[in-house]
Amino acid sequence: MDDNQIIELFFRRDEQAIYETERKYMEMCCKIAFNILNNNEDCNEALNDTWLKVWNSIPPEKPKNLPAYLTVIVRNASIDKYRKNMSIKQLDNDMKATIEEISDIIPDTLSVEKQLENKELINCINDFIETLSKKQRIIFIRRYYYFYSIRDIAEEYGWSVSYITVNLTRIKRRLKKHIEKENLI
C-alpha cells in the first residue's frame, strides 16, 4: 500500500491505517527507538506512543512524507522515554556516548531550552547542514538524527570507521563554531 493510501485510511479513521503503517515502517521506527533506548521493553512502549501520536495527529495533519514524519515522532517519543528513564535508573549505553558527543557541539553558555520555542537555533543548524557535503550530511543525520552507531554507518555505506570518525569530529567542531558565530549564546 502506498503512503497516500495509508494517509487516506487515517483520514477515514480506519484502524487499518495503524496496521499498514506498522507493517511498512515498523523496522525503521524500531531501529531508531532501539538506537536510543537499547531495550526491548522501552522500545515497545516508545513505538506504542508513536502509533498513538500518529493516530491522534493525522488528521488534521497531512504529512507530505510519511516516513520522515514518523521519524520525528518516534525519535521524540524515544528521547522522552530516555529522559524519564534517566531519572530512575543508571543508563549506560550507546545513547550516552551520543549525548557526550553532543556536548562537544553545544557552546558552554548556550541554553538549548531557551531556543526550543524560537526558530533561530534550528535555522542556524539547517543553514549549517546545507554547507556540508552530501557524505558529511549523511554522516551527521545518521549519527544524530537516526542515532546510528559509527559502526552501523560504516556497515550501511561501506565507508571506513576512520573516515566517519574523522568527519564527525570535523563536523562537530565546525557546527560549534557556526553556532558561536551566530551569536545565539
Place this chain on the structure above:
Amino acid sequence: MIYKNELDFLELLSQIDEKYICEIQEGEQKRKVRIPRFSFALAAAITIMAVLSIGASAAIRYYISHKDNVNHEYHNNQALISELDKRATEPIVCENKHIRMTVDSVISDEIYIRCTATLEGIDNSGKSFISDNLILPEEVDKMTDSEISNYFENNDHDFDQFIPYMIAYSQSGERLTGFNSTSDNMFGKKGDETEATFTFGINKRNLGNDEKVKVECNQLKTYFQEQNAGIFEGMSFELPLKSNFDTLVLQSENGDEIYLSEVCLYENRKAEESEDFNFSVYYNNGESKTDILTGFTEDSLYRLGEVKYVKFNGKRYDPEELIKSSR
C-alpha cells in the same frame, strides 16, 4: 538534570529540514544493488598481471603474499583465505625509491573487485610515511566506538590526508567513475612500523569491455593540494578485470534479479520491498545454507554449480544463466 542541554539539543534536531531526512531515505531506495561492505577487512587474492603459462612445463604455483596482512584484512576468514591461496597468481608489485606496494590479494567477481595491499618503506622517507601515518592500531576490531573516538582525539594527525588514493583509468585513458578510490584504513603491523596494509576496490558495473584498468597510486593530501602523487610518485599498475570468483545470475518470476557470487550476494530488485534480509541457498543434494547479506560468507563459499534455487525474503529465484565466470 544532567545532560538536559544535550537532550534538548537532540530533541531540537527533530525540527531539521525534512529534505535532509528525505535525502537519506531516497539514498536507501537507490542502493538497490548492495555492494558488500568492506569497511575494515574484506578483499582477497587473485591473479593479476600474470597469466599462468600452462604448457609443456609445469605450472608455477603461487601463494598469497603477505599472508598475515591478508588474514588481518579478512578477519581470519579461513574458508576465504584458503580459496584465495588456491587461486593466487603472481602478486602485482610496484615501487619507487621510497616505497613498495604489493597487491597481495584480489577477489574479482562479476560485480566488484576487492584488493588488499601491503606498503613497505624502502628509504627513510617511505619508512617515515608509514610509521607517521598508520591510521589505526591492529587491535581496532576489538575497540568500542568511544575507544575509537578517543584514539582519534588523542592522536593529532590529519589522518585521512595521508592514506593512499587509488585512481583507475580505462584503456582509453578516461578516469573511471564508480571507482572506490579512497582506500580503507591503514593498519600497522605489530612490532613493525615500516609495513602497513590497506584495502581498495573497484565497482565493475561501470566498466566497459576493457580487459584491464590502469590503477594509479597517489597520496591523498598531495593529490588534492598539489596535484601530484606525493610519496607514490610514478607508481601505477595494470589490474586485469577478469573474474577469479564465479557469479550466478538468478531470477524470480517477476523478473527481479540477484547475483550470487561464490563469496557474496548482490541484489538488484525492481520492486520496492521491505528491507528484510532472509537469504538461503538450496543445493541439488537437499542441503541448504542460510546467510546474512552484508559482507562475505563466513564459513564456506557458495557452491554455485550445485545451486538448485535460492530464497530471498520469501521469494524464490532460479538460476537464469549458467555461471558467469572467466576463470
